[in-house]
Amino acid sequence: MGGDHVKGRGGGADGTPESAEPSPNGRRPTMEDVAARVGVSRALVSVVFRGVPGASASTRERVLAAAAEIGYRPDLAARTLASSRSRVLGVMLTVHNTFHADLVEAMYAEAEQVGYDLVLSAHAPTRHSEKAVGALLGHRCDALVLLGPETSAGFLEELVERVPVVSVGRRFPGTRVDIVNTAEGRAVRLALDHLLGTGHRDIAHLDGGGGAGSVERRRAYRDRMRAAGLADHIRVLPGDHTEASGAEAAHRLLAEGRVPTALFASNDRSAIGFLDAITRAGVRVPQDISLIGYDDIPLAGLAHIQLTTVRQDSVGLAREAVRLAIERLDRPSLPPRSSVLEPELIVRGTTAAPRADVDD
Amino acid sequence: MGGDHVKGRGGGADGTPESAEPSPNGRRPTMEDVAARVGVSRALVSVVFRGVPGASASTRERVLAAAAEIGYRPDLAARTLASSRSRVLGVMLTVHNTFHADLVEAMYAEAEQVGYDLVLSAHAPTRHSEKAVGALLGHRCDALVLLGPETSAGFLEELVERVPVVSVGRRFPGTRVDIVNTAEGRAVRLALDHLLGTGHRDIAHLDGGGGAGSVERRRAYRDRMRAAGLADHIRVLPGDHTEASGAEAAHRLLAEGRVPTALFASNDRSAIGFLDAITRAGVRVPQDISLIGYDDIPLAGLAHIQLTTVRQDSVGLAREAVRLAIERLDRPSLPPRSSVLEPELIVRGTTAAPRADVDD
DNA sequence: GCGCTCCACTAGAGCGCGCTAGGGCGACAA
DNA sequence: TTGTCGCCCTAGCGCGCTCTAGTGGAGCGC
Numbered sequence: 001m002g003g004d005h006v007k008g009r010g011g012g013a014d015g016t017p018e019s020a021e022p023s024p025n026g027r028r029p030t031m032e033d034v035a036a037r038v039g040v041s042r043a044l045v046s047v048v049f050r051g052v053p054g055a056s057a058s059t060r061e062r063v064l065a066a067a068a069e070i071g072y073r074p075d076l077a078a079r080t081l082a083s084s085r086s087r088v089l090g091v092m093l094t095v096h097n098t099f100h101a102d103l104v105e106a107m108y109a110e111a112e113q114v115g116y117d118l119v120l121s122a123h124a125p126t127r128h129s130e131k132a133v134g135a136l137l138g139h140r141c142d143a144l145v146l147l148g149p150e151t152s153a154g155f156l157e158e159l160v161e162r163v164p165v166v167s168v169g170r171r172f173p174g175t176r177v178d179i180v181n182t183a184e185g186r187a188v189r190l191a192l193d194h195l196l197g198t199g200h201r202d203i204a205h206l207d208g209g210g211g212a213g214s215v216e217r218r219r220a221y222r223d224r225m226r227a228a229g230l231a232d233h234i235r236v237l238p239g240d241h242t243e244a245s246g247a248e249a250a251h252r253l254l255a256e257g258r259v260p261t262a263l264f265a266s267n268d269r270s271a272i273g274f275l276d277a278i279t280r281a282g283v284r285v286p287q288d289i290s291l292i293g294y295d296d297i298p299l300a301g302l303a304h305i306q307l308t309t310v311r312q313d314s315v316g317l318a319r320e321a322v323r324l325a326i327e328r329l330d331r332p333s334l335p336p337r338s339s340v341l342e343p344e345l346i347v348r349g350t351t352a353a354p355r356a357d358v359d360d
Numbered sequence: 361m362g363g364d365h366v367k368g369r370g371g372g373a374d375g376t377p378e379s380a381e382p383s384p385n386g387r388r389p390t391m392e393d394v395a396a397r398v399g400v401s402r403a404l405v406s407v408v409f410r411g412v413p414g415a416s417a418s419t420r421e422r423v424l425a426a427a428a429e430i431g432y433r434p435d436l437a438a439r440t441l442a443s444s445r446s447r448v449l450g451v452m453l454t455v456h457n458t459f460h461a462d463l464v465e466a467m468y469a470e471a472e473q474v475g476y477d478l479v480l481s482a483h484a485p486t487r488h489s490e491k492a493v494g495a496l497l498g499h500r501c502d503a504l505v506l507l508g509p510e511t512s513a514g515f516l517e518e519l520v521e522r523v524p525v526v527s528v529g530r531r532f533p534g535t536r537v538d539i540v541n542t543a544e545g546r547a548v549r550l551a552l553d554h555l556l557g558t559g560h561r562d563i564a565h566l567d568g569g570g571g572a573g574s575v576e577r578r579r580a581y582r583d584r585m586r587a588a589g590l591a592d593h594i595r596v597l598p599g600d601h602t603e604a605s606g607a608e609a610a611h612r613l614l615a616e617g618r619v620p621t622a623l624f625a626s627n628d629r630s631a632i633g634f635l636d637a638i639t640r641a642g643v644r645v646p647q648d649i650s651l652i653g654y655d656d657i658p659l660a661g662l663a664h665i666q667l668t669t670v671r672q673d674s675v676g677l678a679r680e681a682v683r684l685a686i687e688r689l690d691r692p693s694l695p696p697r698s699s700v701l702e703p704e705l706i707v708r709g710t711t712a713a714p715r716a717d718v719d720d
Numbered sequence: 721g722c723g724c725t726c727c728a729c730t731a732g733a734g735c736g737c738g739c740t741a742g743g744g745c746g747a748c749a750a
Numbered sequence: 751t752t753g754t755c756g757c758c759c760t761a762g763c764g765c766g767c768t769c770t771a772g773t774g775g776a777g778c779g780c
Contacts, residue, residue, distance in 0.1 A: 028522070030766055041730045046768065056728065071522070076498040077446065078766035080437035081735045095461035096658065104455050105484040117495055120480035124465040135477055138436040139499075140388075162388065162431065247664040277664040279640065298456065304607040304637040390736055401760045406738065416758065438736035441765045722780085730773075735766105743760075750753080 090136030106318030148212030187343035188220035208266030209240030246273025306349035450496030466678030508572030547703035548580035568626030569600030606633025666709035
């Protein structure tokens with residue numbers, strides 16, 4: 001295995017070892033090449049590729065044809081350097097989160113429509129948000145979109161002084177960060193009203209810990225239970241937004257022997273972990289216990305899961321995130337805004353009327 | 361929708377975007393600014409940030425301190441433009457794949473060690489690989505690492521003429537693409553020998569369809585079964601690398617009434633889908649059927665899943681992918697290489713001796 | 721004829737950095 | 751003193767592009 005590190009400065013012999021093809025690793029074609037081929041100035045080629053007025057239709061066509069022939073594509077680095085805008089949005093996500101995956105997919109489509117590109121940077125256990133954001137900054141993104149950021153408000157406050165920031169799913173009151181999220185209160189009410197409507201009274205909440213939206217969901221759960229006159233049944237089980245915490249909660253409930261008739265989980269991952277563990281223990285869902293999640297991740301709709309859940313509008317969240325970012329670029333002095341999207345209850349197979357042996 | 365929260369910035373002044381503060385969205389600091397602050401030339405600051413010899417320790421320290429003060433960080437676009445190398449590796453991944461998430465996390469660490477940065481571009485149902493790769497190219501990545509690419513060999517063949525390409529998990533014989541993968545043959549033998557060793561003979565394979573490595577796994581399954589004199593028991597169930605296909609396979613098996621004593625799945629996702637569906641149908645794992653997966657994704661090790669699986673060394677794959685890419689940059693004329701990593705059998709709770717009522 | 725506007729196009733100055741050819745200077749030998 | 755080596759450091763070009771200012775020519779009204 002390669003043990004040699006040739007650190008030649010300047011690259012040594014520039015001679016392309018291969019043939020003299022249009023672009024054999026040697027040098028990538030530039031605007032100059034296209035211009036020369038068509039017989040116009042470089043500036044005009046630039047005009048064509050930026051899609052601004054200033055070139056006749058026939059010239060435009062010839063330029064594009066020549067570019068295609070030699071395999072030219074604009075160099076983003078040079079474009080970024082020359083213009084004040086890079087037309088790139090930086091997105092920080094948690095790679096292990098499939099809901100983030102949904103958001104990213106939708107954001108690609110949204111960004112493309114307004115002529116923007118996305119650069120992804122991952123937050124992970126071994127890679128702090130600060131580092132992920134740093135990488136994005138280095139790429140000179142015009143704006144950052146942070147998906148469920150777990151950074152401190154202080155860090156964001158500094159960050160937003162350097163670049164527009166949109167946070168998806170987590171609010172940062174008191175900072176200039178723009179916010180996109182789901183109407184958590186209404187979402188929780190949708191979930192609880194569904195359970196209450198089918199006769200449940202003993203409804204517990206599986207908490208989301210430090211996850212995005214957890215605080216709001218917990219509070220809304222408490223509020224709704226109180227409003228329904230069920231303050232005595234309020235029960236928040238510790239957890240976070242992972243499958244493991246759902247499974248743990250299930251085991252804990254079983255060990256305590258105090259299984260509620262319904263559980264409202266702070267997100268789908270923990271709900272699925274709970275579902276799996278409780279099912280294995282012989283507790284039937286929904287006959288013995290109803291379960292409701294949050295997010296509507298792809299897994300939730302699978303035939304064997306059929307999780308009832310509160311759907312977050314990932315496409316809508318993505319659209320708003322991109323929109324807010326672009327608007328902020330155009331008008332930096334705008335006050336911080338927040339865009340709140342409507343949730344939707346997706347009733348599937350994990351909820352039903354409570355078991356008969358319970359009364360209180 | 362969306363309420364506006366107007367937050368006056370401390371200090372009374374209404375945040376004028378064009379003020380002359382250290383760095384209020386106006387202009388990001390440059391090397392020039394750092395140089396001026398320290399009282400040295402710009403070139404010397406460059407030396408410090410590139411980490412090359414040529415600056416005294418004390419100067420180095422003062423430069424870094426000044427940079428930190430004014431929040432300077434090198435502009436990747438300018439750096440890329442000026443040098444022939446961008447020191448950026450482009451990674452294409454499937455954003456919904458958690459094994460890819462593991463790989464990406466490990467690659468970040470590897471790349472950082474050799475002074476490289478990663479740019480992620482997602483392949484998704486609505487975003488073809490070609491587009492994802494195009495975006496990477498626009499960012500002028502030095503090399504591309506494609507995770508389980510589902511592109512045509514022809515496309516890759518053209519691509520590799522423009523930029524070094526490393527494929528992880530999928531082989532492209534006959535092209536100049538460098539390959540990193542797990543020794544599929546040995547991996548499959550590990551899995552099957554484990555099952556054979558505990559007495560299983562009726563072992564089916566849940567196929568991976570078009571997924572990375574599927575072809576090799578299917579062939580190795582057939583080979584091993586034949587070698588064990590079990591050609592009559594060879595049974596490949598159609599599927600792909602998703603949970604849904606595993607669940608479907610379970611339902612199909614139950615409907616047919618021909619449940620094998622063991623199933624070797626082409627990846628963990630389909631294994632988990634199968635596990636969930638078959639468990640719900642009342643079939644016990646591992647008492648009634650043993651199950652073994654492939655990859656060892658994070659979910660597999662969770663308390664309530666405990667999936668026996670063949671572990672792919674994600675850290676090793678990541679390391680090799682980065683190494684091959686960098687080596688190729690240093691020596692473009694190297695012949696195509698492939699790096700094959702050893703798999704490891706992880707025995708957890710889904711495998712055991714076959715049920716007693718079966719004999720043949 | 722003149723002045724004017726409009727359109728297609730060009731010239732050339734940077735954007736922030738990497739990189740090479742040197743300049744300045746202290747140390748040491750002759 | 752004069753070299754001469756070595757270390758820190760500086761000057762300045764150019765990467766591929768955007769963008770402002772400007773050029774030339776056709777068309778129009780007077």
